[in-house]
Amino acid sequence: xxxxxxxxxxxxxxxxxxxLELTSLLQMPEPISIPGSMVLDDxxxxxxxxxxxxxxxxxxxxxxxxxxxxxxxxxxxRPDCYYFAIxxxxxxxCNEFWDVDEILCAQGARLNYGASIQMMGNxxxxxxxxxxxQRRREQMREQAAxxxxxxxNHQENYFRRSNKLLGRLVAAFTSMRRxxxxxxxxxxxxxxGVCAQVCPAQNITVDKDGAHxxxxxxxxxxxxxxxxxxxxNALSTQTPLHSHYHNxxxxxxxxxxxxxLESS
Ligand SMILES: Cc1cc2nc3c(=O)[nH]c(=O)nc-3n(C[C@H](O)[C@H](O)[C@H](O)COP(=O)(O)O)c2cc1C
Numbered sequence: 046x047x048x049x050x051x052x053x054x055x056x057x058x059x060x061x062x063x064x065l066e067l068t069s070l071l072q073m074p075e076p077i078s079i080p081g082s083m084v085l086d087d088x089x090x091x092x093x094x095x096x097x098x099x100x101x102x103x104x105x106x107x108x109x110x111x112x113x114x115x116x117x118x119x120x121x122x123r124p125d126c127y128y129f130a131i132x133x134x135x136x137x138x139c140n141e142f143w144d145v146d147e148i149l150c151a152q153g154a155r156l157n158y159g160a161s162i163q164m165m166g167n168x169x170x171x172x173x174x175x176x177x178x179q180r181r182r183e184q185m186r187e188q189a190a191x192x193x194x195x196x197x198n199h200q201e202n203y204f205r206r207s208n209k210l211l212g213r214l215v216a217a218f219t220s221m222r223r224x225x226x227x228x229x230x231x232x233x234x235x236x237x238g239v240c241a242q243v244c245p246a247q248n249i250t251v252d253k254d255g256a257h258x259x260x261x262x263x264x265x266x267x268x269x270x271x272x273x274x275x276x277x278n279a280l281s282t283q284t285p286l287h288s289h290y291h292n293x294x295x296x297x298x299x300x301x302x303x304x305x306l307e308s309s
Contacts (some may be wrong), residue, residue, distance in 0.1 A: 049096065050073070051076045057291045059292050061292070061299060063131060063133055063185060070190060079116045080112060080302035097196070097199070098129075100117065104134040106215060109145060121152075128156050129156070130159045135166030146159075157201050170287060172288035228261060228281065237276060245266055
């Protein structure tokens, strides 16, 4: 499927693992980073003539991440193009497909297919145990196989729309919390720069000479990538995470929005 392209956003690697699985099954070009595309002269070059465009992203606060929303809002769309969206989540999604559909409909297209895949959580509530990680990985592969078949056949589906109110409530509650998120860096920081590498918003600067701790600017997506990927667990939010998690099949350099992906 060379006339197809797949965009992804991923903080802790779950959505990238799904995107890589799908591009491999569908024999598509490698997935394209949304944060990486957004700084290019033409962020939508791959989608311009594609007959099929997909998005893979995590559920954030019951819908799609802000950066993904901004990317799709600005995207030139065509009614004859097949659009699909795959979300990864921990407990439940609500509005992500509804919201993508609304954005596309505003421009005369629509979301043809949506499916979600349950993955290990990255909100720091439960420590990931090896058996659950393995089970989720197997389930992800099974679901990705079903999704790729549906997408290859340009299948249409009716994605969930029933819990819109619940989704709006969760989004409203958690967006109040988001505004108050602040991060602390403790003395175990080694200035390794991984936090800056994985930050989708290029919001972190690290002084490699070691003079000062990582500095955050004001473009934080609150995706928690920096906290989870820090090898020294030196970063924390004001609500401490009980556990750290990142997808075991992904390396932090693959999340660098400005690096070309090496699908391994
Ligand atoms: C800020 C934030 C908000 C989240 N909100 C939800 C949510 O509303 N529902 C849910 O099931 N999971 C939620 N999650 C969990 C992620 O959707 C899930 O772990 C996802 O697989 C992470 O994908 P990634 O590794 O590609 O970033 C949230 C995670 C973060 C960091």
